[in-house]
Amino acid sequence: MILTFNDNASEVEIYKIKEKIRSLGLETYELIGLNYHILGIKGNIDLLDLKDLEENKSIDKVIPNEVSQMKASRLYKSEDTIIDVKNQKIGGKKLTIIAGPCSVENKDQILSIAKSVKQSGANFLRGGAFKPRTSPYTFQGLGDEGIELLKYASEQTGLPIVTEIMSINHIDQFVENVDVIQVGARNMQNYELLRELGKIKKPILLKRGISATIEEFLLSAEYIMAGGNENVILCERGIRTFEKFTRNTLDLSAIPALKKLSHLPVIVDPSHSTGLWWMVEPLSKAAISVGADGLMIEVHNDPEKALSDGNQSLKLDKFANLMEKLKPLAQLEGREI
Amino acid sequence: MILTFNDNASEVEIYKIKEKIRSLGLETYELIGLNYHILGIKGNIDLLDLKDLEENKSIDKVIPNEVSQMKASRLYKSEDTIIDVKNQKIGGKKLTIIAGPCSVENKDQILSIAKSVKQSGANFLRGGAFKPRTSPYTFQGLGDEGIELLKYASEQTGLPIVTEIMSINHIDQFVENVDVIQVGARNMQNYELLRELGKIKKPILLKRGISATIEEFLLSAEYIMAGGNENVILCERGIRTFEKFTRNTLDLSAIPALKKLSHLPVIVDPSHSTGLWWMVEPLSKAAISVGADGLMIEVHNDPEKALSDGNQSLKLDKFANLMEKLKPLAQLEGREI
Amino acid sequence: MILTFNDNASEVEIYKIKEKIRSLGLETYELIGLNYHILGIKGNIDLLDLKDLEENKSIDKVIPNEVSQMKASRLYKSEDTIIDVKNQKIGGKKLTIIAGPCSVENKDQILSIAKSVKQSGANFLRGGAFKPRTSPYTFQGLGDEGIELLKYASEQTGLPIVTEIMSINHIDQFVENVDVIQVGARNMQNYELLRELGKIKKPILLKRGISATIEEFLLSAEYIMAGGNENVILCERGIRTFEKFTRNTLDLSAIPALKKLSHLPVIVDPSHSTGLWWMVEPLSKAAISVGADGLMIEVHNDPEKALSDGNQSLKLDKFANLMEKLKPLAQLEGREI
């Protein structure tokens, strides 16, 4: 069960409510933000006087749903969530390595990259078909054709595919053709999209917004989970700060925080966060050491001619080399690649 | 005409291209960002050798459209844009004062607020029907019923209405019932929504994302304008910084910047940016002094019982009082309320 | 009297302590930050049991000084502080206009600027003699010679001078020759310097650090005041954010916040915050409208040849013009120039 408090509920009132609940032998947990204060209650909630709670002026809402609330929280589910995608497990002992180009460009490109990254040890293929670009006048992706090419590459290699959705109108198409649906940083608080994705069962890879707090990030995951889709993968990809040496600032502290607060798998994208290919290796290592469940890495067969973000892409041989270096590190952490 | 450059185009190459264009007597202007470099060209573009440009390796794209590009730019249109909404003009001498509650709650509430703010001098009524909330478990707005109530209040008072859209599925409904369609900060880079709003003619009030740069803000306006809808109103509503005394940090420097770079009307929302009702008066004054074309202010008949954001809402009499104080200030700036 | 709490004091414990104090008819007020929790107590503190407080495990320190603590707070002193400098009053009805070049360069420069800004309505002359520069290899100011030149210009024009101190070794020199001693943003938390400046009586103009919260800013003022020098002037000069269109982001919301929390005069520096001369006029107006007690503006007779920060300096005639525009605005706010 969950209680939400009114904005003007005093600390003392909230304290009294919590004490009363705990005195019945129930456990409580809280999420507190600038605009909300949510109290979760675990245990035999039949002991509570619902009417009494509903009439309490400090309480905004009583959500007496035994199982469906705060689904992202570790308090809701203590063991790690493991998501199965075509026999690849995300969140378990094996690290999830998602590799591929920023944009799908043509059949040769995507197939050669897919084959190469598979051989190097990647277990998912990424590639943008619908691209969210800051300017309306830059390359916006191949669209439907890009999805077809990804599917073809997937059939040829067996790698499940991860690609970004930008429109609720594409959900059917993605459910049919895509293995993991990515929600980009710009859409992390596009609640309409999140709600619709909550109605399907496909795994959702949710990227952290560039200025989203850890709590806002989890609450966006909650939008999807509240609808019934608990297959959410969190992805840290850098936050916007004053520092401009790197495109964004990769917030690796967020990984232990997210793993503590939530049971969901957490992966790291060192390519977009830094925008610099030569930072991918050290930050990939750091991500594994800090406890991430996987990596999302941009790889291109010819970065200098890439239609987007070439500067942050690894060449195929560099990616192969990186995988070799990550293996003993993963092992040391009790993981495998 | 517009040129976009490849990411790897050198400064020298770009300089050479600009010099060549200018040597033909054409004017150039630029927008430079982390991921793009756009060159606008004004004048007799028939003098240019298109094929030569298209073959230039430094140039990504040649967009030889004489009139339809970079529509948000002052260089595209030097005089201020004035948008007419039911005889209220946004962007002209008269300041645009949009007032109303955070959320539409019921008929009495919205009607009494509408009547009161009209009498105090507001020329638009605002009110949220579909609310983007950080948590899926907090009040999400009255939805369709909220739109009906706003329409009713508009009919009774003659005030045109401004309310936020969250879904492309609502566009028809909004076109029929709403006078100015608001895009919230969280959706500023929801490009699907922007593109669809580019296909209609209704004025769009676009709020700056909490971590959007001025350039990204203008490029989001460009997504709407590129589609053919040039009726865009920009709204500064605070950016996310380390300072937490105010909810966000109102960036008033952005007003002269936006007015210089763009011909679009720019308004300021002092309520959401600070989250504190007692800051609304001084920041409203500052907004007018710095050159804003209007204000968007939260007003509630009973802030302490408001279903959302009561803490930042002015009471009706305080709003009336504020309007009185703003009148001489507006006059001093050559504006009127 | 002031109490500081231990980091591990629970909210409930603190609440109990406050309730006990209030039950004796005393008033309490608080400053809460990430690393501190300070409780101020007003009224007849003889009613309190000091020993009891000192033995309380939640309380870190009992500072039983009736008059000397939290001197920056409005709760300590409710009326505005007005500082008298050679018959110029800072903090009263008359606005404080501090104008002059970024760096003192030579006698002609400083004298001609001083004469001109005085005629335009400035009541203080600014100019850097010791310059804090990011790189050790750029112009570091004229040093002692700069102080002499400022003094000369002051004698010729009657304008009191404001200039920045960088070393505790210069305090005697500054006390003798300078009218208002400026502490720059980089030194806002140079506690050694603040403590030494607390031992003198000269007014201190304290600039907000580029990443200082409002509370940290006030606590730095407190370092000076705690030592006995209550002549502190606060200066907002922009904070560091992700936005790079302006050098920093001028936080005008800080003005009403500081005026509410503190009785100290607050001025605004629109030149350094934006780094753009053409933004000085609109932001100066906004600063006055938002309630600032004055402005600090960079003016140069030949900005293009300035040894530092020419891009943000107004020419002499532009400054004169700005003063004319500010007069009616000041009047509207019940102030004068």
Added chain:
Amino acid sequence: MILTFNDNASEVEIYKIKEKIRSLGLETYELIGLNYHILGIKGNIDLLDLKDLEENKSIDKVIPNEVSQMKASRLYKSEDTIIDVKNQKIGGKKLTIIAGPCSVENKDQILSIAKSVKQSGANFLRGGAFKPRTSPYTFQGLGDEGIELLKYASEQTGLPIVTEIMSINHIDQFVENVDVIQVGARNMQNYELLRELGKIKKPILLKRGISATIEEFLLSAEYIMAGGNENVILCERGIRTFEKFTRNTLDLSAIPALKKLSHLPVIVDPSHSTGLWWMVEPLSKAAISVGADGLMIEVHNDPEKALSDGNQSLKLDKFANLMEKLKPLAQLEGREI
């Protein structure tokens, strides 16, 4: 040799100057910031016409010193700097592990911690004697007595000591008693202190300011090195961002950036950056994986009773345990503990 450019030097002018220099067979390298543009020149600078450069209007300063400039840069010195402190090497194969309490509190505390961390594998003892505290009313450290206690613990254990300096008046005392002098984040741009520390030979551990860019950080190191003290150790300790889950945001991307730009040793402080003891382990691992030369970790024998920052301190056994976990990781990176 180094050139600095005027603020108003055009890109084209700068380009021409660089081309001319390169055409003589000399190498150039650049540091470009908001307020400076520095060009370094390597090679036979006798080929250059000094007078010609000095008279060039785009050039601010010609610094014709063959060996002493931009000392922090990798271009100045390509091999890693290794600093020897009582036979402990900082910057070499062996990781530098600096451990100890936030504040020195008493003889028993510091001695028992020193013995314990030494046994666990630390090679330096840290402890604050002079503490920079945000509020003037919180514990400011034991001062001189703290230095004496550190020295005693050092004599008993053989561990060299690292402690923070806050005043130029303490330099002699620190030179005599302290092994590595720390400059805290708040004083990173206290140029007076940096200059004075440039005149001595003791190693300086320079902490990054909470809002300092990587370039500003290196330029602060340059202030020390320009004076002749090249024994500088850089310490990343978190930057200030909007995220408040952790006290600051540890910027691990800065490590590969600093190691690429500079030859100086770089260490990481996971305790202060997060403010959370349970994050120290994962972030220590990440720091080593990303290439740091060492760690600075807060350890306390009784964190709950610590006079400052107890919440971020590891207990002695947790520290011992951490060291055991770091050993195989260090080995994997070709380092040792």
